[in-house]
Amino acid sequence: MTTHKLFIDGEYRAAKSGKTFDKISPSTGKKIADVHEALAEDVNDAVEAAAAALNGPWGKMPKAERCDLLMKLADAIDARKADFMEAEVQDTGHTRGFAEKVEIPRGAANFRIFAEMLKNTGGEYFHMDTHDGTGAANLELHRPKGVIGVISPWNAPFLLMTWKVGPALACGNTVVVKPSEESPATATLLGEVMNEVGIPKGVYNVIHGFGPESAGELLTQHPKVNGITFTGETRTGEAIMKQAAIGLRDVSFELGGKNPAIVFADADMDKAIEVTMRSCFANTGQVCLGTERIYVERPIFDEFVSRLKAGADGLKQGGPDTDGATIGPLISAEHREKVLSYYKKAADLGATIVTGGGVPDFPEGDYRNEGFFVEPTIWTGLPEDSPIVREEIFGPCCHIQPFDTEEEVIAMANDTNYGLSATLLTENLGRAHRVGGKMEVGLVWVNSWFLRDLRTAFGGSKSSGIGREGGVHSLEFYTERTNLCLKL
Numbered sequence: 001m002t003t004h005k006l007f008i009d010g011e012y013r014a015a016k017s018g019k020t021f022d023k024i025s026p027s028t029g030k031k032i033a034d035v036h037e038a039l040a041e042d043v044n045d046a047v048e049a050a051a052a053a054l055n056g057p058w059g060k061m062p063k064a065e066r067c068d069l070l071m072k073l074a075d076a077i078d079a080r081k082a083d084f085m086e087a088e089v090q091d092t093g094h095t096r097g098f099a100e101k102v103e104i105p106r107g108a109a110n111f112r113i114f115a116e117m118l119k120n121t122g123g124e125y126f127h128m129d130t131h132d133g134t135g136a137a138n139l140e141l142h143r144p145k146g147v148i149g150v151i152s153p154w155n156a157p158f159l160l161m162t163w164k165v166g167p168a169l170a171c172g173n174t175v176v177v178k179p180s181e182e183s184p185a186t187a188t189l190l191g192e193v194m195n196e197v198g199i200p201k202g203v204y205n206v207i208h209g210f211g212p213e214s215a216g217e218l219l220t221q222h223p224k225v226n227g228i229t230f231t232g233e234t235r236t237g238e239a240i241m242k243q244a245a246i247g248l249r250d251v252s253f254e255l256g257g258k259n260p261a262i263v264f265a266d267a268d269m270d271k272a273i274e275v276t277m278r279s280c281f282a283n284t285g286q287v288c289l290g291t292e293r294i295y296v297e298r299p300i301f302d303e304f305v306s307r308l309k310a311g312a313d314g315l316k317q318g319g320p321d322t323d324g325a326t327i328g329p330l331i332s333a334e335h336r337e338k339v340l341s342y343y344k345k346a347a348d349l350g351a352t353i354v355t356g357g358g359v360p361d362f363p364e365g366d367y368r369n370e371g372f373f374v375e376p377t378i379w380t381g382l383p384e385d386s387p388i389v390r391e392e393i394f395g396p397c398c399h400i401q402p403f404d405t406e407e408e409v410i411a412m413a414n415d416t417n418y419g420l421s422a423t424l425l426t427e428n429l430g431r432a433h434r435v436g437g438k439m440e441v442g443l444v445w446v447n448s449w450f451l452r453d454l455r456t457a458f459g460g461s462k463s464s465g466i467g468r469e470g471g472v473h474s475l476e477f478y479t480e481r482t483n484l485c486l487k488l
C-alpha cells in the first residue's frame with residue numbers, strides 16, 4: 001500500500017499527529033494509499049521552513065540562476081513523465097490520453113514559461129520633469145511576495161498545482177502546497193524531483209489534508225503566509241477569503257464556472273461537434289473551463305443534438321488500465337452522488353434526456369462496477385432558470401437550448417453568476433469578434449477549446465475568480481513592487 005507523507009524542508013516525514021486518511025481509487029473503488037494529514041504543528045513547520053528558505057541560498061540566488069534551475073526542473077519532470085503519469089492516473093482515474101497529452105506536459109511547461117519570462121522581463125521606467133529642471137527617474141523594483149500558500153483541486157492536480165508553483169518560484173517566493181485530499185500523489189512526487197535538481201530545501205513544501213479544520217484552513221490563517229493562490233469551488237473561495245482576511249493575506253482565485261458554448265448556423269458542423277465533444281466530456285466533464293450549457297441556432301438544432309448524442313454514445317468507459325478508454329470515472333463516490341443528484345433533478349424537472357442520465361451497466365464482476373462511473377448525458381427542454389442550467393455540476397453532461405438571434409443568445413450566455421469561459425462556433429469572424437467581445441468571461445475560444453497560450457491573462461470574472469495569472473500578469477500577484485524615485 002502506498003503512503004504519501006508530508007514533504008517539509010526537503011524531507012519526507014510523517015504527520016506529527018500520526019493521523020492518516022485513505023485515498024480511494026476512482027476506477028475501482030478500492031483503497032490505494034494512506035495519506036498523512038498535516039495539522040497545526042506540521043503546517044507551522046512547513047511555513048517556517050518556507051520562510052527560512054527565503055533568507056537562505058534560494059533568497060540569495062541571482063534571478064538568472066534561479067530561472068536556469070527551474071528550467072532544469074522542467075527537464076527533470078519531462079524525464080520522469082511516466083512516473084508522474086502513473087501517479088496522476090491512479091489518483092484521478094484519468095484516461096492515459098488526457099494525462100499524456102495535457103496534464104503532465106503542462107507540469108513542465110508551467111515552470112518553463114515563467115522561468116523564460118522572468119529572465120526577459122524588466123520593470124517600468126518613467127522620467128519626470130521637475131520644477132528645478134533636473135528631473136527625476138522612476139524605477140519599478142520587484143521583490144518576492146514571500147511565502148505563498150498554494151491550494152489546489154483534484155480535477156487536474158499536477159497541471160493546476162504547477163500552474164501556481166511555477167510563477168511563485170520564478171518570482172523568488174517559496175511555497176507551501178496543499179493539494180486536494182483526492183489527489184496527493186503528484187505533488188508528493190514533485191518533492192523528490194525538486195531535491196534531484198538541487199532546489200534548496202524549504203523552497204517547496206507539501207502538506208496533505210482537508211480544508212476546514214485541517215491543513216487547508218490552517219495554511220490560510222498562518223501569519224507568516226504572505227499570499228494564497230487557490231483553485232477550486234466558488235464557495236470554497238468565499239470561505240478562504242474570510243479565513244485569510246485577518247492579516248490581510250492577498251488572494252488569487254480561479255474558481256467555478258458554468259460555461260456556455262454557442263453554435264451558430266454558419267458553424268462548421270464537424271468542427272462544432274469535435275470541439276463540444278471535448279469541452280463537454282473531456283476528463284469526464286471535470287474541467288472548470290468545460291461546457292455545461294450549449295446554445296444552438298435553431299436551423300441546425302436537431303442535427304447538432306443528434307450528432308452530439310452519437311458522439312457521447314460512442315465514448316468508451318474505463319479507467320487508466322482499460323485500453324482505449326475515452327471517458328473515465330468521476331473522482332469520488334461523493335462527487336458521483338452530486339452529479340447523479342443533478343441527473344435525477346433534470347428527470348424530475350421533465351428534461352428531455354437525449355442520452356445517458358444514469359450509471360453505466362457493466363457486466364457482472366467487471367471492476368468498473370466498483371468505480372465511480374456515470375453515463376455521459378445530454379438534456380434539452382429545460383428553462384433557463386432551471387438549476388441544471390444555472391448551477392455547476394462538474395460532470396459529463398450538458399443542456400442544449402435553441403436560439404434565434406444574437407441578442408437573445410448573448411443575454412442567455414451572460415445570464416449566470418459565473419464568468420470563466422465561453423466557446424463560440426461560427427465561420428463568420430466578424431460575428432466571432434462582435435459576440436466574443438460581449439461575453440462577460442475571462443476567456444473566449446472561437447472554433448476551438450482549451451487552447452492555452454500561457455503568456456495570456458487567465459482567470460474568471462464574477463463568481464469565477466479574483467485576479468488573472470499567466471505571463472507577466474502573474475507578476476501582479478507573485479511579486480511586491482516598489483517605485484524608486486531618484487531626484488537627478
Ligand SMILES: NC(=O)c1ccc[n+]([C@@H]2O[C@H](COP(=O)([O-])OP(=O)(O)OC[C@H]3O[C@@H](n4cnc5c(N)ncnc54)[C@H](O)[C@@H]3O)[C@@H](O)[C@H]2O)c1
Nearest residue numbers: 152153154179180210211216217232233236254255256288
Ligand atoms: N477556475 C479554474 O481554473 C479552476 C480549475 C480547476 C477547478 N476549478 C474548480 O474547482 C472545483 C473542483 O475542485 P475541488 O472539488 O477540489 O474544489 P474544492 O473547492 O472542494 O477544493 C479545492 C481545494 O481547496 C481545499 N479546501 C476546501 N475547503 C477549504 C478551506 N475552507 N480552506 C482551505 N482550503 C480548503 C481542498 O482541500 C482542495 O485542496 C470546481 O468548482 C471547479 O470549477 C476551477
Ligand SMILES: O=C/C=C/C=C(\O)C(=O)O
Nearest residue numbers: 155163286287288289452
Ligand atoms: O479545470 C480547469 C482547468 C484549468 C486550466 C488552467 O488553469 C490552465 O490551463 O492553466
